Amino acid sequence: MDLYDVRKKLNMGISLTNIKLKVTDYARVSTDSHEQKKSLQNQVEHFEEYIKKNPQWTYITGYVDDGITGTSDVKRDNFMKMIEDARQGNFDLIITKEISRFSRNTLDSIKYTRELLSYGVAVLFVNDNINTAMPDSELRLTIMASMAQDEIRRLSERVRFGMNRAIERREILGNNLLYGYKKDKNTGILNIIPDEASLIKQIYEYYAIEELSLSKIVKILNSENKKNHQGHKWYISTISRMIENPKYKGYYCARKSEVVDYMTKKIKYFEKDRWIIQEDKAKIPPLVSEDLWERANKRLISRKKAFKCRNQDKEIYTNRYLYSAKIYCKDHNTAFYRRKFRKSSDDITWVCAEYLKNGKNACDSPNIRESELDYIFKDLIEKLPINFDEIIDVLMKCYKCVEIDKELKEEIVTRKKELDKLYIKKDKILELNIQGSLSNDEFMIKNNTFNDNINKLTKEINELKNSQEKIDKVDNITKEFATIVKLKVNSQSTINKIISLILKYMKVSKINNDKNRVRLDIFLSYGESYKKPLLGSYLKNIYEFKRGYDTKGTKRYTVYYQVNCYL
Numbered sequence: 001m002d003l004y005d006v007r008k009k010l011n012m013g014i015s016l017t018n019i020k021l022k023v024t025d026y027a028r029v030s031t032d033s034h035e036q037k038k039s040l041q042n043q044v045e046h047f048e049e050y051i052k053k054n055p056q057w058t059y060i061t062g063y064v065d066d067g068i069t070g071t072s073d074v075k076r077d078n079f080m081k082m083i084e085d086a087r088q089g090n091f092d093l094i095i096t097k098e099i100s101r102f103s104r105n106t107l108d109s110i111k112y113t114r115e116l117l118s119y120g121v122a123v124l125f126v127n128d129n130i131n132t133a134m135p136d137s138e139l140r141l142t143i144m145a146s147m148a149q150d151e152i153r154r155l156s157e158r159v160r161f162g163m164n165r166a167i168e169r170r171e172i173l174g175n176n177l178l179y180g181y182k183k184d185k186n187t188g189i190l191n192i193i194p195d196e197a198s199l200i201k202q203i204y205e206y207y208a209i210e211e212l213s214l215s216k217i218v219k220i221l222n223s224e225n226k227k228n229h230q231g232h233k234w235y236i237s238t239i240s241r242m243i244e245n246p247k248y249k250g251y252y253c254a255r256k257s258e259v260v261d262y263m264t265k266k267i268k269y270f271e272k273d274r275w276i277i278q279e280d281k282a283k284i285p286p287l288v289s290e291d292l293w294e295r296a297n298k299r300l301i302s303r304k305k306a307f308k309c310r311n312q313d314k315e316i317y318t319n320r321y322l323y324s325a326k327i328y329c330k331d332h333n334t335a336f337y338r339r340k341f342r343k344s345s346d347d348i349t350w351v352c353a354e355y356l357k358n359g360k361n362a363c364d365s366p367n368i369r370e371s372e373l374d375y376i377f378k379d380l381i382e383k384l385p386i387n388f389d390e391i392i393d394v395l396m397k398c399y400k401c402v403e404i405d406k407e408l409k410e411e412i413v414t415r416k417k418e419l420d421k422l423y424i425k426k427d428k429i430l431e432l433n434i435q436g437s438l439s440n441d442e443f444m445i446k447n448n449t450f451n452d453n454i455n456k457l458t459k460e461i462n463e464l465k466n467s468q469e470k471i472d473k474v475d476n477i478t479k480e481f482a483t484i485v486k487l488k489v490n491s492q493s494t495i496n497k498i499i500s501l502i503l504k505y506m507k508v509s510k511i512n513n514d515k516n517r518v519r520l521d522i523f524l525s526y527g528e529s530y531k532k533p534l535l536g537s538y539l540k541n542i543y544e545f546k547r548g549y550d551t552k553g554t555k556r557y558t559v560y561y562q563v564n565c566y567l
Contacts, residue, residue, distance in 0.1 A: 003120055006133050016124070016131060021092040023051045025062035026082055028101050040066060047095055060091045083112065086121040098127040099141065109141060179242065180287050189283045190247070199226065200248060200287045207243060208296035214239050243300050249293035250286030252278045322496050323373060323503075329354060329365045330509035330521070336368065347371055352508075365508055366518045366559075372545050376520070376563055377499050379541070408464055415461045419454060426450050501525075511562060522565045541565075 009019055025047035029040045044064060051059045063078040082094070094116070096102050102125065103109045113123055113132045122133035130140050180200045181190040199221075206212045206220070214236045221234045246253045254276045288296075327336035329352040336350040348370035354363035429446050432438035438446075504523045511517035541563045548556040 003117065003122070003133060006122070007135070010131075010134065016093075016133075017054050018056055020056050021058070022060050022090070023054075023057045023093045023095060024060040024082070024091045025051065025095045026064075026079065026102065027062065027097065028065040028076065028079070040064065043097055043101075051095065057093075083115065086116050086119045089119070092121060093133075094121060094123045096123065096125060099125050099130070110138065113138070113141060178245075178247065180248065181284075190285065192285055192287065197287045200242070201292075203239060203242065204248075204288045204292050204296050207239075208292055208299060211299070240300065243296050246275075246277050246293075247284050248287045249290045250279060250281035250284050252276070252280040252284060322499060323350060323370070326503055326505045327368065328505060328507050329363060330507040330519075331365060332363055334363075336508065338370070364510075364515065366510055366515045368508060368518070368520075369545070369547070369559075372543070372559070372561070375545075376541075376543055376561065377503075378495060379543075380522075380563075380565060381495060381498055408467060412461060412464050415457050415464070419457045419461070422450050422454050422457070426454075511560075516557060516559050518559065518561045520561050520563045522563060524565060524567055 006019060010016065025044070027040055027043040027047065029043075044062060047062060048059065051057050063082040065076040065078050085091070086094075099109060102123070103112065116123060117132060122131060124131050125141075128140075130137050132138075132141065178190070180193060180196045182193055183190055203217060203221075206217045207214070212220075217239055218234045218236055227233065242248070321338055323336075324338070325335060327350050328334065329336065332352065332354045334353040336352055337356060339349050339351050339356075340347075350368040350370065350373075352363045352365045355365065426447065429438055429443055429450075433440065433443040502524050504525045506520055506522040509519045509521075511519050541561075543561040543563060545559050545561070546556055547559055
């Protein structure tokens with residue numbers, strides 16, 4: 001849509017319905033209740049009919065978010081898809097019921113309407129009579145959106161006030177889905193569901209008396225096809241929370257958590273010493289004895305402490321390797337883990353946790369070679385507007401000759417160790433070739449690779465030695481010193497530090513369901529000290545790598561990466 005032309009026509013008194021436009025609609029309700037689902041259906045039918053009956057408008061299939069809160073836009077999948085489709089130019093106008101259906105966050109309302117206008121897309125809020133194609137719309141939109149946002153705040157405060165009064169009266173809150181009980185709507189008393197109650201007792205006995213692990217209990221329940229209230233399978237976290245719940249021994253329990261902010265929905269979980277716990281077996285008949293409950297919880301606390309001790313260095317693990325906790329499967333949002341491609345191979349592969357846990361049928365996402373990632377990031381870093389000359393100037397002012405002298409010696413020792421390893425590997429492949437375990441062709445490929453690496457390392461060692469000799473002869477920092485520092489700046493260790501600094505995370509997915517065509521979305525955290533942008537905010541590259549030549553009996557094939565970088 002040409003916004004200038006549309007505004008000109010509107011100012012001339014031409015109605016929006018008399019302008020030729022591609023029109024879609026957006027509808028949302030915030031709960032899954034029957035009444036709201038009916039409301040949603042009415043919204044969709046009304047807008048579709050309203051658009052189609054206008055001969056000047058072309059109807060574009062609308063967008064619906066069902067039972068999703070308006071305070072968080074990122075959770076509204078179809079809303080975000082609508083924004084992306086607007087960017088693609090799929091429509092000119094969005095019709096929606098009111099601002100509160102669009103967004104109850106004032107800042108987001110302004111943000112998204114502005115973004116849509118930048119794509120040439122206007123929004124018509126029917127009940128509020130606001131058309132963002134008009135110049136005065138933003139002021140009115142701000143006022144109305146602020147009112148909608150404040151209504152959420154007041155509603156949140158009323159709910160919190162009501163809950164606090166209910167807790168003071170020791171009323172049982174919620175619990176309609178508490179396994180083992182059904183709440184009486186009139187009296188508020190929890191009534192026992194016999195079948196579920198017997199299973200609760202069995203779980204406590206499994207854990208406290210038979211001392212089965214939580215994972216073993218979950219496995220037993222799921223193998224027996226026993227379901228929870230929602231008809232879902234059991235999980236360790238579900239069983240753990242169940243064992244911790246004081247209601248199962250006949251105690252009232254409340255104020256385990258509190259919503260900190262009504263907009264972010266952030267929840268503050270309290271320690272157990274802040275919970276309100278009081279015996280109330282009249283309203284909450286116990287399903288297990290207090291002795292059994294205490295015994296189960298004593299074991300649970302003990303095992304949690306032991307688990308915490310075993311995993312207290314979890315943060316160290318996440319930083320153990322360069323790409324640890326930074327590669328995720330786009331389909332399952334699970335982390336990739338580092339594995340050796342073959343026991344006899346030096347190359348490392350990163351694989352989705354879902355695949356490692358449940359096999360290929362659970363996740364068929366591409367595996368990522370670490371050597372390929374190294375190549376990609378080295379290429380990307382070269383495209384970053386980092387002024388290495390400035391870095392060198394800073395280092396020259398900060399480093400002393402003695403410090404550089406020490407680093408050079410350590411660098412020479414490191415390179416020599418790498419060189420020794422390469423010679424050992426050369427001897428091994430020669431021995432395999434003589435034994436007939438490695439064909440002549442495979443031997444030649446590997447031997448040539450090792451020779452190239454040996455020549456490269458030898459050259460680097462000689463350069464470092466020459467630099468060492470020059471530093472031995474001079475006391476002051478000279479031009480030769482800049483060359484030394486530049487060698488250090490461009491070393492693999494420095495490149496790894498840069499990757500660690502700027503890489504937030506990356507997501508892996510297949511292109512056209514082909515495992516050999518990988519989409520890699522890389523999200524960078526580009527520091528404020530870098531004044532120039534990364535070729536805008538988005539960078540796209542295509543890379544291809546040959547695989548298979550280092551695996552005996554495997555044909556060579558090509559893997560293509562479509563790499564998208566975002567700031």
